[in-house]
Amino acid sequence: MELLRFQQACLAFGTHPILDHVDFSLFSGERVCLVGRNGAGKSSFLKLLTGQQNLDDGQIVVNTGVIISRLEQDPPAKMDVKIADFIREGAGDLADKLQQFYTLSENLDGASDADYRLFEQLQAEMDTRDGWGLEARVIDLCQQFEMNPDASLATLSGGWLRKAALARALIAKPDILLLDEPTNHLDVAAIQWLEQFLLNFSGAIIFISHDRAFIRALASRIIDLDRGQLTSHPGNYQEYLDRKQKMLEDEQQHNALFDKKLAEEEVWIRQGIKARRTRNEGRVRALKALRRERAERVETLGKVDFNIEQSDRSGKLVFETKAVSCSFDGKTIIDKLDLLVMRGDRVALVGPNGVGKSTLIKLLLGDYKQQSGDIKRGTNLDVAYFDQHRMALDLESTVQDNVAEGKQEITQNGKTRHVLSYLQDFLFPPARARTPV
Structure with a gap:
């Protein structure tokens, strides 16, 4: 069953086209991966579906009753809230209306006709939207994701914040789940858990990811957003990459031949008296058409020119820790750590979500203070x-x-x-x- 469709959708930022008369449909049970270069407009595409962004032209038609939820890419704006409250907020106005219903139910004696009508309206809405089970769903999601509902978001690592955000997106029982870089900050075990969870999800999914293994495991279809155009491919990611490379090579070859033809015609038109004697209106019109086509061409994005600024040379020692220990709220995060990092080392810090990787980095930088042990930092460090x-x-x-x-x-x-x-x-x-x- 078709859940939504784009009809001649147009969106641009300045002269940069995001969608250029795009048609697209999403069907029940699909797991669609949206791919494209950084800046192509993938996150803007998702914002169109949640109403955070409006089209310049065209329309988006969503079937009646279809619920859309989104896992945000950015961390929560407010961190000083309980996990349960954060998840509950994902249900939108449902929690407020449920509370309003209970308040009215306790004061029906002597209530006005308007209050009775509102009470009946809220009761019908709770039946339709399954509002009666909201609190049970909050607790169930916390248990499923192994989170303490009374804990604060501020106590969570990046990976656990992603889990909380996913629970928030699921609380409304969506028909369509939008995921923006869902594997960000997740450890290997959490990514594997997420893959299995999403494979078992009964609704449709549109997700953005640069994790090739995750795409291969999850995607049933791939849509490629490139210079305002949306191209659909079957789910095999490697086949998509091969087809995309072939398409770019063919485009490059076509453009080279086109530019050569245009250059030859420009030389001809500028040949003065000789050209005017042989000039014909058809050839002139063809040249004008070539010029218009060249002006309308949208070039492929280039490659990032990534040059790291060179600072003054540091000493050989970068960081050294001796018997460093650190704990939070009575929980030991780092216990008697001895570590030596020298100039030129490339160190990968790995471990499960919440184990203390970011804490260790902040200890080394001096943002956190250890309870015991010594940390020595090298000279002339520019971090x-x-x-x-x-x-x-x-x-x-x-x-x-x-x-x-x-x-x-x-x-x-x-x-x-x-x-x-x-x-x-x-x-x-x-x-x-x-x-x-």
């Missing part, structure tokens, strides 16, 4: 830290202001560059660089 919650970013400021702190220029490896030029190395066009994060 770049990209945390999983992206706390260094001001979401209300533009990309440009986040990078350059309101300035127009940055200095990299001793060279001054305009910030917009620098951001283009990371595939941010000027219009996107000036938009809020």
Whole structure:
């Protein structure tokens, strides 16, 4: 059964097309992976389905009664809330209406006709939306995900926050589940659990992921968003990659032949008297058509030019810990750790979600204080830290202001560059660089 469809959907940010007259349908039981380059508009596509973004033209038709829930990519805005309350909020107004029903039921004696009508209306809505089982579903999800409903979100690691966010998305019993990078911050065991959970999910799924193994295990169909066009492929991910590579090679070859033809015609039209003697209107019209086609071409995105700024050379020692211990709320996170990190080392820190990986990094950086033991930090250290919650970013400021702190220029490896030029190395066009994060 068709759950929703896009009809000639159009969306653009400035001159950057996200959807260009796109048609798309989603059917019951499908697990669709949405793929595309960073900046292609994948997250915007999901926002269209939840009403957070509106089309410029065309329409999205959702079947009556279809419930759509989304697992957000970003961490929760408020962390000082109980897990149960956070999950319950995913049901939208259902919790508020359930509480309103119970309040009215306790005060029916002497209630007005309007209150009786509202009471009956709320009762019917609870029947239709299965509101009576809301609290039981909250507790059931907490047990299923092995979370304490009374614990605060602030106590959770990144991986456990993802689990809480998934529970929040499921509380409304959605027909369509939208997942934006669902494996982010999850350990291997959690990813395997998530795969099995989603394979058993009875509704339809649209998900965004760069995890190839996860896509292979889950996707029944792949849709590729590229320069405003949406192309559908069967679920075999490797076959999709092979077809995509062939399509890009064919496009490159076609464009090369086209550009050669256009260049030859431009030479001809500029040949002056000789050309005017042989010029014919049909050839001139054909040249104008070639020019229009070339102007309308949407080029493929380039590759990120990723140059790391070189700082002054540090000493040989980077970090050294001796018998370092750390605990939170009586729980031992790190116990008598001895660790030595030297210049040039590449260290992978692995372990289950919540075991203390981020805590160890923050101890090494000095953001947390150990209860015992010593931490020695090397000389001339210049540390770049990209945390999983992206706390260094001001979401209300533009990309440009986040990078350059309101300035127009940055200095990299001793060279001054305009910030917009620098951001283009990371595939941010000027219009996107000036938009809020």
